[in-house]
Amino acid sequence: MMANAAFRNLNVNEGRLMKDIHHTAQRGKGAVWGSAATETGMARLSLSLEDKLVRDWFVETARSLSCNVHFDAMGNIFAVRSGRNDGPATFIGSHLDTQPSGGRYDGILGVLAGLEVLRVLEDNKVETAFPIGVVNWTKGRPISNINGVIWRVGWLNSSRQGPILEAENKRIGIVEGVQAYRWHTITVRGRECHTGATTFPYRSDALLAAARMISHSHVFASEFSSLASTGVLTLKHGSTNTVPGEVTFSIDIRSSSDSQLMQLEEKLKQDFETIAKDELLPGMTGKGVKGRGCSMEWQLVSSSTATTFDKNCIRCITDSAESAAAEAGIAAEDFMKRGMISGAGHDSVYTSKRCPTAMIFILCKDGISHSPGEYSSSQECATGAQVLLGSVLRFGELRAVEASSGP
Amino acid sequence: MMANAAFRNLNVNEGRLMKDIHHTAQRGKGAVWGSAATETGMARLSLSLEDKLVRDWFVETARSLSCNVHFDAMGNIFAVRSGRNDGPATFIGSHLDTQPSGGRYDGILGVLAGLEVLRVLEDNKVETAFPIGVVNWTKGRPISNINGVIWRVGWLNSSRQGPILEAENKRIGIVEGVQAYRWHTITVRGRECHTGATTFPYRSDALLAAARMISHSHVFASEFSSLASTGVLTLKHGSTNTVPGEVTFSIDIRSSSDSQLMQLEEKLKQDFETIAKDELLPGMTGKGVKGRGCSMEWQLVSSSTATTFDKNCIRCITDSAESAAAEAGIAAEDFMKRGMISGAGHDSVYTSKRCPTAMIFILCKDGISHSPGEYSSSQECATGAQVLLGSVLRFGELRAVEASSGP
Structure with a gap:
């Protein structure tokens, strides 16, 4: 040529x-x-x-x-x-x-x-x-x-x-x-309270719930041969002796398959709801003293097939x-x-x-x-x-x- | 009288x-x-x-x-x-x-x-x-x-x-x-990388490590009839598509017994080190794909017997x-x-x-x-x-x- x-x-x-x-x-x-x-x-x-x-x-x-x-x-x-x-x-x-x-x-x-x-x-x-x-x-x-x-x-x-x-x-x-990727912003709402005065059963700890969600997203993305990452996490207010009442974090999930990505997302939505309620996920043996649970919501920020x-x-x-x-x-x-x-x-x-x-x-x-x-x-x-x-x-x-x- | x-x-x-x-x-x-x-x-x-x-x-x-x-x-x-x-x-x-x-x-x-x-x-x-x-x-x-x-x-x-x-x-x-209480600031250092381009085995995800530490501190404080709480958590930089390279968070641990508090702290220090290295804690069955691990340090901020x-x-x-x-x-x-x-x-x-x-x-x-x-x-x-x-x-x-x- x-x-x-x-x-x-x-x-x-x-x-x-x-x-x-x-x-x-x-x-x-x-x-x-x-x-x-x-x-x-x-x-x-x-x-x-x-x-x-x-x-x-x-x-x-x-x-x-x-x-x-x-x-x-x-x-x-x-x-x-x-x-x-x-x-x-x-x-x-x-x-x-x-x-x-x-x-x-x-x-x-x-x-x-x-x-x-x-x-x-x-x-x-x-x-x-x-x-x-x-x-x-x-x-x-x-x-x-x-x-x-x-x-x-x-x-x-x-x-x-x-x-x-x-x-x-x-x-x-x-x-x-x-x-393919999908970016969500997740907001977990619990209730602020004093870290010393409030024992675990009476807490709605938004950050503990968010931490468990982030850990869990990694486990589940691993099972799906996909990726899940949190790059942004913000506490509303925040002081060492206050249990956080509201936490917002990003979740970025990715997969080479559109359908696998949606399956991962559906599974995470289901499991995060369980985590927010402070209930045990299937197969989970222990997670410490149960609290009162939190509410949560997902917001889709960006996505690409x-x-x-x-x-x-x-x-x-x-x-x-x-x-x-x-x-x-x-x-x-x-x-x-x-x-x-x-x-x-x-x-x-x-x-x-x-x-x-x-x-x-x-x-x-x-x-x-x-x-x-x-x-x-x-x-x-x-x-x-x-x-x-x-x-x-x-x-x-x-x-x-x-x-x-x-x- | x-x-x-x-x-x-x-x-x-x-x-x-x-x-x-x-x-x-x-x-x-x-x-x-x-x-x-x-x-x-x-x-x-x-x-x-x-x-x-x-x-x-x-x-x-x-x-x-x-x-x-x-x-x-x-x-x-x-x-x-x-x-x-x-x-x-x-x-x-x-x-x-x-x-x-x-x-x-x-x-x-x-x-x-x-x-x-x-x-x-x-x-x-x-x-x-x-x-x-x-x-x-x-x-x-x-x-x-x-x-x-x-x-x-x-x-x-x-x-x-x-x-x-x-x-x-x-x-x-x-x-x-x-x-009694002890307040620490914990810094976890990993390495920033792109959330899409870097698969799990190549990551040093500081936030994932911090999330696992926070979840674990709750489990362990529960076992010790003590309290552990994180009220402050800060990411250095932070964007949805960047795996966090550095995370700082507070941990507030409390117990009615000084000696029990120190036992809890020693145990957490030991376990957090294992979590930072992205190794399995005793009794843990799965945590997803292993990464490259992070380094970490504790700083005592305040304490009271x-x-x-x-x-x-x-x-x-x-x-x-x-x-x-x-x-x-x-x-x-x-x-x-x-x-x-x-x-x-x-x-x-x-x-x-x-x-x-x-x-x-x-x-x-x-x-x-x-x-x-x-x-x-x-x-x-x-x-x-x-x-x-x-x-x-x-x-x-x-x-x-x-x-x-x-x-």
Whole structure:
């Protein structure tokens, strides 16, 4: 295939990519986890001043790479480099902002690898078949409507994934879909009372009930080969000598199967009701002195059904990874893991409802993301960017072929 | 006994006491729990503006009742009405300020019942053997040094207690001592990670560990006939899709026996370490997929050994309650419960280290205090104040007898 030959001499610049990462990471530094200057996490909250400064840098850099930049009402930024043909761009993207306690790769690498792809195209004066763009999503904001989005827009999202690649000693993960998830806020209402003056039988301890629910959700999600996690928990008031009267917590449940997820949720709803009443769950032998029980309610906050990515996008990534493996002298099956299911939602779940989408995973230390200490070596970041470059170029060629053979 | 005859015609005024309670409760209103204007809780935080306004009212009222008022550096207020003899006052007292989510009786009744006692003395031109005072403690502040405190100062603290009186259908509790307690702050450190991307075996979930510790502390305190409670729990950062990396929570353990309390604490320290490592506790059958474990540390914040109150104070309260029972035509044993051990610390634990101290409990609904909905009927409040009046007068007579028979 002629296109492949043309791609052969295009290589991302590892040092340049890392320079972008560590340069922009100076804005919104988070927790320090190591002794090197680059060993800090990130706390670059969405639309904060630090985020704005990095967004400004992104826009300026993209413009210097011959991009037209536009924005939407949600603050999403779209930088587009023209191609041989008009038409919707093939976008690369993620988000430059982070969790309050994020790291310097999750999200950020997806955008900066996109910029590195643009730099390679500029340096080599490559004219792509269709426009190529980089998008910086405003995190947590819903996807906006751009150009009356059509299926032709390919979203190739460089991202990272849990510990699977590391455990299997592979470097690139080809993601075929994303787990379903459902987020709930649960409120447990008991009654405040003095910790010393009120013996167990007279208590309605909202936090004890919540603690039992959290422990139980882990047991049950384990049985269902699913995930359950609580990331937020808030006590109304709170003092050491007051039994909490109201506790609110999040529960995030995930499964690769929509039906299994709903079964898990139904089971948890049933069991949490039993726990709230301070009654024994089936099979439970002891839980201490029984109290008076609490009331509780669930509120669905967000949900997403299981996602399946676009077959053409997946094929382009696979071809690109095979080529990268060959260049590195590694057998393709030792280099990449096919058919991965992402646990995390990512922006690509939303984009996949509008246009062809896929994701690339790279190797990261201990599979940790959303943590100050998350880490991918410069080699792995560059490998991901290289596969991304090849994927996007291949996808453009595919579009060109389809356009020329069209009606 | 002549003194008893003299006390017979002295009666507290139920309406006047309740008027003071509901009048001052307008400052620092808390959560509404019923439809009546007086059915709200209190949120009159220590040294807040609302607290200051009530303190001003207290000082003004005490001065109008012939009291000298003085303050110490902690903001504790001492109002003293002179007696026949000079000498340290016999104090009645508690605190007018409340928890963030307190009610209108706990603490407040102890001070306002003291004022009601002073009103009765003033109205009837009673000259007591020694000075009588009312103290308003600044809550949570350590006891100050007043007048080189000596054993002669009797602290008679009107307070309320859990559900025991209600369950046994008695109206006055004679408190002989207070439970030991120890407060710790526990920090669990795991590692933040993405809830979707990180499967259970790779997690160090600090909140899951904390939840298991809280559940377990209840089970174990139940086995030890002790109490364990968590009233404060804080997550570092916190978002729905991030597994918490650090959780801090309080644990408040109490027992009527110092040695039993230490045994409970040792056992919890041992078991929490096992839970932190995500290992099975003895006898535990399943807890879901094992993770990587967390580290943890304990910090002792506050502690108090078991307290035994003064025998003379207890005798005066008992005599006064017997007299009140007789006036009400109720058998003494149906009216009062002797030998109660208070679960809550109260200021009287601190005063008892300096001078003779005792406490009176009154009947309250469901034994609930430290809660917006705590409630004692006006009759029960007045009964407590009446027993308090008789106790304080008797204690003064006892001091006079001792003084005259002294060396």
